[in-house]
Amino acid sequence: MFTLTPVNSLGNAAEPDNEPLKSVSELIEYFHDAGKPESEFRVGTELEMIGVSTGDDLGAAVPYGGGRGVRAILDSLTEHDWQPVREGETVIALSKGDEAVTIEPGGQLELASRPVKTNNETREDFARFFEQLSGPSAEFKLGWLGLGFRPWGTLGDVPWMPKRRYDIMREYLPTRGKLAHEMMKRTATVQTNLDFGSAADAKSKFRCSMSVTSILTALYANSGVSDGKINGYQSYRSRIWRDTDPDRCGLLEFAWGDGDLFEQYVQWALDVPLFFIHRGDYIFADGFTFRKFMDEGFRDYRATMDDWVLHLSTLFPEARLKRFIEVRSCDSGSAEMVLALGPLCRGFLYSDTACSEATALTAHMNFDQRNELVLEVARRGLAAKVPGKKYTVRDLAAELVAIADDGLSSCCDPTERAYLDPLRQIADSGRSQADQFIDMWNQTDGDPRVLIQAVGLPGLGGLPNV
Numbered sequence: 001m002f003t004l005t006p007v008n009s010l011g012n013a014a015e016p017d018n019e020p021l022k023s024v025s026e027l028i029e030y031f032h033d034a035g036k037p038e039s040e041f042r043v044g045t046e047l048e049m050i051g052v053s054t055g056d057d058l059g060a061a062v063p064y065g066g067g068r069g070v071r072a073i074l075d076s077l078t079e080h081d082w083q084p085v086r087e088g089e090t091v092i093a094l095s096k097g098d099e100a101v102t103i104e105p106g107g108q109l110e111l112a113s114r115p116v117k118t119n120n121e122t123r124e125d126f127a128r129f130f131e132q133l134s135g136p137s138a139e140f141k142l143g144w145l146g147l148g149f150r151p152w153g154t155l156g157d158v159p160w161m162p163k164r165r166y167d168i169m170r171e172y173l174p175t176r177g178k179l180a181h182e183m184m185k186r187t188a189t190v191q192t193n194l195d196f197g198s199a200a201d202a203k204s205k206f207r208c209s210m211s212v213t214s215i216l217t218a219l220y221a222n223s224g225v226s227d228g229k230i231n232g233y234q235s236y237r238s239r240i241w242r243d244t245d246p247d248r249c250g251l252l253e254f255a256w257g258d259g260d261l262f263e264q265y266v267q268w269a270l271d272v273p274l275f276f277i278h279r280g281d282y283i284f285a286d287g288f289t290f291r292k293f294m295d296e297g298f299r300d301y302r303a304t305m306d307d308w309v310l311h312l313s314t315l316f317p318e319a320r321l322k323r324f325i326e327v328r329s330c331d332s333g334s335a336e337m338v339l340a341l342g343p344l345c346r347g348f349l350y351s352d353t354a355c356s357e358a359t360a361l362t363a364h365m366n367f368d369q370r371n372e373l374v375l376e377v378a379r380r381g382l383a384a385k386v387p388g389k390k391y392t393v394r395d396l397a398a399e400l401v402a403i404a405d406d407g408l409s410s411c412c413d414p415t416e417r418a419y420l421d422p423l424r425q426i427a428d429s430g431r432s433q434a435d436q437f438i439d440m441w442n443q444t445d446g447d448p449r450v451l452i453q454a455v456g457l458p459g460l461g462g463l464p465n466v
Contacts, residue, residue, distance in 0.1 A: 018305075019304060019305070020302035020303065020304060021302075021304060021305060021307075021308070024266060024267075024270070024294070026305070027266045027270075027308055028260075028262045028263055030305065030308065030309075030323070031199070031202070031262040031265070031266075031321065031323070032199065032262060033323075034195075034322075034323035034324065035196060035197050035198050035199075035201070035202075036195050036197060037197065038197055040195070041195040041197075042115035042116055042195060043115065043116060043119070043122070043192060043193065043194055043342045043345070043346050044098075044112065044113055044114065044115040044116070044192065044193040044324075045122055045126075045191070045193075045338065045339075045342050046110060046111070046112045046189075046190065046191045046192070047110065047111050047126070047190050047332065047338050048104060048108045048109070048187075048188035048189050048332050049108060049109045049110070049144035049145060049146065049188060049332065049460070050108055050145040050147055050149075050186075050332070051070070051107050051109060051142055051143070051144055051145075052144075052145060052152070052448070053141060054141045054142060054143045054452060054461075055068075055141035058448050058449060058452075059151075059153070059448035059452070060152075060153065061106065061107060061157055061158040061159060062107045062142055063107070063159045064107065064162055067140075068140035068142065069107070070103055070107050070161065071091060072136065072140055073109070073133070073136050073137070073140070073142070074093075074101070074103075075091065076136035076139075077094055077101065077132060077133070077136070078094070081096055082094035082096050082101060083095050083096060087162075087163065087164055090163075092161075092162075097114060098114040098115060099111070099112060099113055099114050099125070103161050103163065104184070104188075105161055105163070105169070105184035105185050106150070106158040106159070106160070106161070106186055107158065107161055108187075109133075109144060111126070113125045113129075115193070118412075118413055118415075118416065119339060119342050119416050119419050120415070122339060122342055123339055126339070130457060130458045130459050130460060131459060133460060134459035134460055137460055143452045143456045143461045144457050144460040144461070145188075145332075145452065145455050145456055146222075146332050146334050146335065146337070146338065146455055146456075146457050147331070147332060147333070147437070147455055148187060148188055148189065148220075148222040148223030148235060148236070148237040148331025148332050148333070148434075149187055149188070149223035149225070149236050149237050149331075150186040150188075150226070151228070151441075151451070152228055152446075152448060154227055155181060155182060155185060155186065158185040158186060160185070164281060165275070165276060166184070167282075168275055168276045168282055168284050169184065169275055169314075170184065171284075172284075173244060173245055176244070176245035176246065176247065177243040177244040177245050177246070177249075178243055179240045179244060180243075180245065182240045183237075183240045183241060187237040187241075188237070188331070188332035189237065189330060190220070190330050190331070190332050190337070190338050190341055191326055191327060191328050191341075192327050192341045192342050192345045193322075193324045193326050193327075194324060194327070194345060194346065194349050194350070195325075196324070196325060199260055199261060199262050202261050202262065202321070202325065203260070203261040204352070204355050204356075204359075205325050205349045206319055206321060206325055207255045207359055208348065208355045208358050208359045209318070209319035209325060209327050209345075209349070210251055210252065210255040210317075210318060210319050211256075211358065211359045211361065211362045211363070212329075212348070212359075212361065212400060213251065213318040213329045213370075213374065214362075214370070214373045214374055214376075214377040214393060215361070215362075215393060215396050215397050215400050216327065217235050217238045217329045217330065217331075217374070217377050217378065217381075218234070218377050218381045218382045218384065218394070218397055218432070219330075219382070219397050219400075219401075219423055219426055219427065219432070220235075220329070220330035220331045220333060220337060220341075220433070221234035221235040221331055221377075221381040221382075221432040221433065221434045222235070222331035222332065222333045222337075222432065222433035223235050223236040223237045223238075223331050223434065224236065224434035224435075224437060224438045225437065225438065225446070228446060229446075230438055230441065230442075232379065233378055233379050233434075234378065234379065234380060234381030234382075234432055234435075235331050235377070235378050235381065235434065236378070238329070238331075238374065238378040239375070239378040239379070241316070242374065242375060242378070244316070245316070247272050247273060248272050248314065248315045248317070249316045249317060250317060250318065250371070250374075251317065251318055251367070251370055251371060251374065252265075252268060252317050252319075253367045254268065255319070256367070262321075269290060269311065269312065269315060270289060270290045270291035270294075271290075272290070272311075272315060273285070273288065273289055274287075274289065274290060274293065274311060274314075275314050276310075277293075277298065277301060277307055277310070278306075278307075279301060283301075285298060286298075290303065290307075290311050293307070316328070325349075327341075327345050331433070331434075333433050334433065334455070334457075335457055335458050337423075337433065339419055340419050340420055340421075340422050340423050342419075343404070343408060343412075343416040343419040344400075344401070344404045344419075344420060344423060346404075346408065346412055346416065347403070347404030347406070347408040347411075347412070347416070347417075347420070348400065348404045350407065350411045350412065351406075351407035351408075351410050351411040353406075353407070353410070354403050354404065354406060354410070354411075355407075358400055358403050358404075361396050361399055361400060361403075362386075362396070364389070365386075365387055365388065369388065373386070373387055373393075377393055381434060381435075382394035382397060382426075382427075382432060394427060394430045397423075397426070397427040398427040401420055401423045401424055404420060405417055405420055408420075437451075437454075437455065440454055
């Protein structure tokens with residue numbers, strides 16, 4: 001969610017650049033320089049996991065310190081060649097080559113995997129990380145859940161992580177949306193990052209990613225329980241993002257318009273208020289836009305490319321443009337669903353034919369209808385009715401999976417197609433991960449002992465025998 005800069009899961013961040021920016025054209029060129037030949041296209045996956053206690057305080061949120069919290073986990077992982085990233089004496093992340101482990105505001109743990117050519121490599125990387133995490137998690141009596149929202153406890157029960165940028169965000173964001181703290185502390189997602197070749201290629205992929213937002217949300221819906229009860233949503237995480245910050249979240253209308261995507265994205269981002277700048281420490285930017293920062297400076301500081309890269313990491317539309325395209329519409333989930341996302345997006349974005357067909361699935365909708373569908377899907381998931389049509393999002397989901405399957409056949413290793421199986425099952429049955437968890441919740445009266453084992457990621461949900 002909140003990317004460690006400069007590490008990212010496509011491994012193509014720019015070198016530090018502290019020279020003052022001279023023109024907007026430099027910001028546009030930043031994206032042009034990221035284009036790659038098709039032979040070098042890769043996919044990176046980012047997974048957020050919700051930490052819970054498996055000890056006497058069963059289901060409770062995980063603190064940072066205290067000897068069995070997030071800090072202890074990070075320290076333990078350094079035994080596997082992960083290098084600590086610090087703010088002062090506080091370890092806030094780990095890095096290893098093109099991989100990173102970061103902590104979200106409420107203690108969610110995120111793995112940003114390395115960019116890879118095949119999904120078998122992603123599977124191996126996640127399996128290795130889960131194995132590394134399993135030992136200390138068992139020792140400290142912690143579990144890590146593949147869910148889109150923390151099911152037990154209240155917002156106030158979740159401690160804040162000691163990360164300076166979060167201190168500023170927790171003060172600013174509630175002035176923009178009443179559910180901002182819910183987003184920061186209790187949600188979790190799985191995301192995938194994909195390359196582009198040119199401005200035109202980026203435009204097609206960005207438009208497609210925005211066009212299938214609601215379909216992806218419905219396929220990955222997995223947050224139907226919150227505050228210890230069924231909440232009436234399929235993806236409560238998606239609903240929360242709609243009341244976080246309208247300046248920097250949601251759908252971007254220019255995705256469906258004419259013109260150069262890089263220039264359009266830059267012009268939009270220039271007018272989004274800054275959270276902060278970084279000069280040895282994070283400095284609250286007091287509502288300055290980046291455009292004003294470039295034109296006038298802020299205090300005694302001038303805008304640099306490093307400031308631009310940091311600003312881009314604080315924008316949260318449903319598809320995000322960096323030096324790659326980030327697809328951001330999905331609740332966190334099971335390992336099988338996590339591993340399905342890369343091939344799904346590879347299938348419909350890395351084939352020109354598939355990209356066009358996926359975009360066409362919702363081409364009949366105007367911008368207002370797209371926004372209405374986002375809210376409807378958050379509540380009803382696959383059962384949401386498609387505006388202006390007699391069919392539901394479930395029908396679109398089945399078509400999208402089929403399009404991705406065909407795309408993988410034409411552009412990638414055909415063995416990737418097997419990873420789509422859990423998505424086929426959901427589209428065919430109309431039953432999401434949210435439905436399955438709600439069933440388990442009802443059958444067990446929300447018993448965390450059973451549910452943590454059921455939705456703990458591989459090796460990370462086991463409870464001690466009693």
